[in-house]
Amino acid sequence: MIDKNAEPFALPEEETLYDLAELFKIFGDSTRVKILYALFETELCVNDIAETLNLSQTAVSHQLRILRANKLVSGRKDGKNVRYSLADDHVRTIIDMGLEHIEE
Amino acid sequence: MIDKNAEPFALPEEETLYDLAELFKIFGDSTRVKILYALFETELCVNDIAETLNLSQTAVSHQLRILRANKLVSGRKDGKNVRYSLADDHVRTIIDMGLEHIEE
DNA sequence: TTAACATATGAACAGACATACATATGAAGG
DNA sequence: CCTTCATATGTATGTCTGTTCATATGTTAA
Numbered sequence: 001m002i003d004k005n006a007e008p009f010a011l012p013e014e015e016t017l018y019d020l021a022e023l024f025k026i027f028g029d030s031t032r033v034k035i036l037y038a039l040f041e042t043e044l045c046v047n048d049i050a051e052t053l054n055l056s057q058t059a060v061s062h063q064l065r066i067l068r069a070n071k072l073v074s075g076r077k078d079g080k081n082v083r084y085s086l087a088d089d090h091v092r093t094i095i096d097m098g099l100e101h102i103e104e
Numbered sequence: 105m106i107d108k109n110a111e112p113f114a115l116p117e118e119e120t121l122y123d124l125a126e127l128f129k130i131f132g133d134s135t136r137v138k139i140l141y142a143l144f145e146t147e148l149c150v151n152d153i154a155e156t157l158n159l160s161q162t163a164v165s166h167q168l169r170i171l172r173a174n175k176l177v178s179g180r181k182d183g184k185n186v187r188y189s190l191a192d193d194h195v196r197t198i199i200d201m202g203l204e205h206i207e208e
Numbered sequence: 209t210t211a212a213c214a215t216a217t218g219a220a221c222a223g224a225c226a227t228a229c230a231t232a233t234g235a236a237g238g
Numbered sequence: 239c240c241t242t243c244a245t246a247t248g249t250a251t252g253t254c255t256g257t258t259c260a261t262a263t264g265t266t267a268a
Binding site for chain 3: 029031055056058059062063077079080081
Binding site: 149150151161162164165166168169183184185186 | 213214215216217
């Protein structure tokens with residue numbers, strides 16, 4: 001079964017599955033999920049996020065760093081502020097998919 | 105969409121987003137992802153999984169417990185063995201969605 | 209019943225990680 | 239230049255969690 005040749009099925013590269021887990025790990029923290037969800041609607045700067053979600057500025061900044069590093073959000077400078085937005089429509093899809101699973 | 109009334113947008117319940125993160129946390133471990141992926145094709149018992157993925161029996165058993173508790177896999181007894189399979193088609197969808205995101 | 213096998217469970221340890229605190233960088237206005 | 243505001247970064251800490259080792263439960267065969 002888990003055969004690499006003629007079989008109808010094969011495990012992806014070890015590394016691929018590892019990367020996949022790393023991706024999900026990002027979504028596996030409620031602070032990050034909240035941030036991502038807040039960005040569903042509109043661009044937001046760090047303080048907006050912190051206030052909206054009742055989080056400290058540093059906590060948000062640290063998490064945004066992780067989200068940025070994983071290309072889930074992107075930030076553009078706007079004066080003193082940095083406006084963050086979702087980097088990708090997959091983010092939305094993945095979260096929606098998860099929500100669907102939960103609502104059952 | 106996530107909206108209950110007239111507003112164009114609203115955050116889901118705090119708890120919902122928390123549960124969502126909990127769900128993704130399950131997928132956020134390469135051992136568990138490997139196990140789930142191995143079950144894409146067919147039912148497998150604990151030892152099969154352990155051998156296929158080069159993992160210890162206990163490690164697999166512990167992870168299966170978590171996957172079971174979260175209703176991502178289900179096991180049925182078959183003599184001395186317990187045959188595990190994916191509990192839900194969402195599992196497949198979520199993983200595929202993640203893979204899509206990665207392959208870019 | 210006893211032996212052999214398959215799986216599960218408990219405890220302990222090590223590594224990962226999210227947060228808070230203090231501080232640094234950088235931009236705008238006076 | 240100096241101050242203020244927005245954001246980022248470094249470090250320390252407490253907590254969570256995945257693995258291992260040892261052992262228990264349960265099943266089949268002799």
